[in-house]
Amino acid sequence: MIWSKIETLSRQEIEKIQLERLQETVNRVYEKVAPYRKKMDEMGVKPQDIKTLKDLAKLPFVTKQDMRDNYPFGLFAVPKDKLVRIHASSGTTGKPTVVGYTQGDLDTWTECVSRIACMGGATPKDVSQICFGYGMFTGALGLHYGLENIGSAIVPSSTGNSEKQIMYMQDFETTLLVATPSYALRLAEVARGMGVDPIKDLKVKIALVGSELLTEAMREEMHKYWGKDVLVTSNYGMSELMGPGVSGECEYLDGMHINEDFFIPEIIDPVTGEVLPAGEKGELVITCIKKEGLPLIRYRTKDITRLIYEPCKCGRTFVRMENLSGRSDDMLKIRGVNVFPSQIEEVILSFNELGPHYEIIVEREGYLDKLTIKVELNFTTDSFKELERITGEVKAKIKTVLGLDAKIKLESPNTLQRFEGKAKRVKDLRSK
Numbered sequence: 001m002i003w004s005k006i007e008t009l010s011r012q013e014i015e016k017i018q019l020e021r022l023q024e025t026v027n028r029v030y031e032k033v034a035p036y037r038k039k040m041d042e043m044g045v046k047p048q049d050i051k052t053l054k055d056l057a058k059l060p061f062v063t064k065q066d067m068r069d070n071y072p073f074g075l076f077a078v079p080k081d082k083l084v085r086i087h088a089s090s091g092t093t094g095k096p097t098v099v100g101y102t103q104g105d106l107d108t109w110t111e112c113v114s115r116i117a118c119m120g121g122a123t124p125k126d127v128s129q130i131c132f133g134y135g136m137f138t139g140a141l142g143l144h145y146g147l148e149n150i151g152s153a154i155v156p157s158s159t160g161n162s163e164k165q166i167m168y169m170q171d172f173e174t175t176l177l178v179a180t181p182s183y184a185l186r187l188a189e190v191a192r193g194m195g196v197d198p199i200k201d202l203k204v205k206i207a208l209v210g211s212e213l214l215t216e217a218m219r220e221e222m223h224k225y226w227g228k229d230v231l232v233t234s235n236y237g238m239s240e241l242m243g244p245g246v247s248g249e250c251e252y253l254d255g256m257h258i259n260e261d262f263f264i265p266e267i268i269d270p271v272t273g274e275v276l277p278a279g280e281k282g283e284l285v286i287t288c289i290k291k292e293g294l295p296l297i298r299y300r301t302k303d304i305t306r307l308i309y310e311p312c313k314c315g316r317t318f319v320r321m322e323n324l325s326g327r328s329d330d331m332l333k334i335r336g337v338n339v340f341p342s343q344i345e346e347v348i349l350s351f352n353e354l355g356p357h358y359e360i361i362v363e364r365e366g367y368l369d370k371l372t373i374k375v376e377l378n379f380t381t382d383s384f385k386e387l388e389r390i391t392g393e394v395k396a397k398i399k400t401v402l403g404l405d406a407k408i409k410l411e412s413p414n415t416l417q418r419f420e421g422k423a424k425r426v427k428d429l430r431s432k
Contacts, residue, residue: 003118003150004111006261007316011309014317017261019053021289026050026059029295032077035070036062036297056264056287057275061298064097067240072098078293087239088136099138099239102292106145112245112259113146119250119257119314120233121206124151127172131179131187132211133159133421138243139211143178146245152176159183159420162190169202176206181218182423184209185356188225189414199227210235210244212422213324215342217349221356234323240299241286247321255308255320262290265321266298267307270328281306283328284321302327304340332362332428334369337404341425347397348375353390357416364430371406373398376416 002008009017027047029036039060040046049058066075072088073080083100101109122128128147132140134156148154155172157165165187168174177184184207188198196202207222207230214234222232235248236256246263247256258265263286267276270283284301288294304327308320326340333339341360348358355376363370375394381387391408398406 001118001123002315003115007115007257007318009317011317014260015053018264018289021261022053022056022264022287023047023050025287025289025291025295026297028077029297033075035066035074036060053264056266056298059298061273061285061300062296063300064240067097068095071095073100075296076100076293077295078102083293087138087243089239096136097240099242100293104292105242108262108290109142109242109245110145110149112242112262113142114149115257115259116235116245116248117143117146117150117152117208119248119316120208120235121231121251122147122150122152122176122208126152126176126206127155127174128152128176128178129155129157129165129168129172129174131157131159131165131177131183131420137421138237138239140178142237142243142245143208143210147176147178162187162420163194166191166194166196166202169204170196173203175203176208177204178208178210180211180419180422181209181214181222182212182356182419183421184222185225186418186420189418198225205230207232208235208248209233210237213326213342215323215345215349217346218356221349236303236321236324238301240294240296241288241301242291246286249323250312250314250316252313254312255322257312257316257318257320260318263287264289265307265319267305268300270302270304278307278309281322281325302329304328330426332360332426334362334371334402334404337402339371339402339404343401344373344398345425347394347401348373350397351390351394353378354394355413357418358425359416360426362426362428362430369430371404372409373406374409374411374416376411376413378413380412 030047043060045058082102084103085101088096088098130140134140157168191198219232233249235244237244237246247258249256266285267282268285276282284303284305286299287297304325305321326342331338348354355378358375361372394408
């Protein structure tokens with residue numbers, strides 16, 4: 001099901017909407033947001049200079065640091081009394097990033113998530129259990145209102161108390177699960193421990209997963225636990241831009257359709273900031289062209305992807321972003337080699353003997369980086385020979401993929417930390 005006919009407009013019609021909304025947004029931001037006006041003046045660019053979509057490249061970038069420097073409301077384009085909702089990040093690495101919504105923004109958010117939910121197969125007949133944390137995090141409420149808008153019944157179970165989550169799934173006959181990939185796997189693990197087979201005893205047929213990277217290997221792992229017929233789609237967003245609803249996968253799983261009438265995507269070289277040609281991989285930059293409260297222009301997401309402009313079989317014409325390769329700020333430089341955690345995950349999940357739970361530890365001994373990967377076994381064994389074989393094979397494959405030696409530590413089942421929200425897989429101890 002396609003939620004809105006806007007999703008099938010021609011490229012010319014899409015770009016006409018984008019240019020009109022971009023020009024209006026730039027004018028409004030220049031007039032009402034002093035820090036952004038200062039950035040534009042320093043670059044010698046005025047709103048009237050934005051005559052085509054290509055002129056977007058003339059405008060300055062906005063980063064998370066800009067939001068922290070202007071905490072809490074310095075980048076807002078409306079007075080505080082016009083806001084009807086305020087969210088914020090956890091602020092674990094500094095000042096939280098604060099985002100606010102007018103009623104118009106909430107309506108836009110609901111529309112965007114309604115489209116994403118329909119792309120992922122949601123219908124008015126679904127019972128949708130939302131296992132994101134409710135609160136200052138945008139994920140739960142964003143999916144909540146979008147799914148509710150299309151007519152789905154909502155089970156706002158939040159995170160935690162996993163046994164009760166399974167009870168709800170049984171009693172309410174949940175058909176659609178909203179969670180991070182790692183928590184979805186944890187729920188299946190808990191269900192099995194309760195004697196409940198997620199495939200045979202539960203009715204989940206759709207998983208709308210987000211908030212962390214979904215690799216193809218992790219999607220396959222989801223199918224192992226929840227069933228091969230469950231449609232697992234990834235959706236993308238971040239609180240700075242709106243929350244979930246920026247883009248999402250359809251049933252063809254060939255990239256995430258971006259809601260282009262609300263967001264303009266660019267791909268830049270993460271080092272030089274130069275805009276890259278269509279199809280090249282780099283850092284995703286997003287411009288919000290319909291936000292009232294916090295209309296960020298050229299926001300650097302730090303996420304690595306590429307844009308796909310070829311038509312999709314589903315009939316939608318919006319550009320698609322390839323599922324993320326990782327984040328530029330998550331990339332580890334180990335002995336001169338660029339390493340994304342997703343590369344290690346792909347290796348781990350290629351072994352049937354290993355589970356999806358792992359930890360990456362980077363330390364420095366003297367002047368040399370040391371990489372250790374802890375990963376759980378899927379079974380228990382006392383056979384030293386068997387453990388030695390698995391360790392050797394994983395080590396060899398890591399060396400082939402990364403070009404690095406790593407110490408592999410096999411852990412017993414159910415020993416590594418589980419995560420209800422976004423999984424924290426990496427411990428970089430080199431600064432210590």
